Amino acid sequence: MINNSLYYSHKTACIDEGVSIGDGSKIWHFSNILKNSCIGKDCVIGQNVMIGPDVTIGNKCKIQNNVSIYKGVRIEDEVFCGPSCVFTNVYNPRAFIDRKNEFSLTLVKKGATIGANATVICGVTIGKYAIVGAGAVVKSDVPAYAVVAGVPAKQIGWACRCGLTLRFKRGQASCLDCGNEYVLKDKTITVVKESL
Helix, strand or coil: CCCCCCCCCCCCEEEECCCCECCEEEEECCCCECCCCCCCCCEEECCCHHHHECCCECCEEEEECCCCCCCCCECCCCCCCCCCEECCCCCCCEEEEEEHHHHHCCCEECCCCECCCCCCCCCCCEEECCCCCCCCCCCCCCCEEEEEECCEEEEEEEEEECCEEEEEECCCCCCCCCCCCCECCCCCEEEEEECC
16 A cells, blocks of 8 residues: 555555554565565654565554565564675575575564674574664674674673664663663573663
C-alpha cells in the first residue's frame, strides 16, 4: 500500500503480499520488503533497503540506507542498523550449491546499534544495547552493553543504554549523561539504577 493511513511507503518501494507493517512506519525509496516479513510500529526503513523474506523487525527500529537483512534474521525493538550494514544467513555460501536448508538464525536484541558498513555473520546474537562499530565483522556473540570493533570484531569497552561509554571502577559505573548505574561482574552487566 502507498500512503496508507497506518504507514507510509514511497511509490518506488516494492512490498510483497503477506508483509505486515506496523502503524506509523515509513518505507522509503527503492526499498524491497519480501514476503512474510513483519515490520513493527514506528520504524524507519531507509532508501534501497532489502528485507526478507520471513524477517521480523520490532518496533521503533531505524534501518538506514542500503541495508540488507536476509531470511533468518530477527531484530527486536529499538535497534539501529547503520548505512550499508549487512547480515548473512549461510556461513559458507557457493553460487552452485543450494544451502537454503542451512540458514542460521541471527538475533539482534533490544536497543542494539550496528554501525555503518558492519557485517554480521549468521548464527550470532548481538546483546541488548550493544554497539557494533562501523566496518566491524561480527563472527561471535556480542554481550549486552558491549562495544565491539574491528575485523574480526573484538570487545573494546562497555556502553550505557543511552550510548555513551561506561568507565568501570571496582566493578561499578555511572553514566555521566543519563545517570544510569551499572555493576560489572564476570563480564556481565547488571543495571542497578535506571533513569533513562
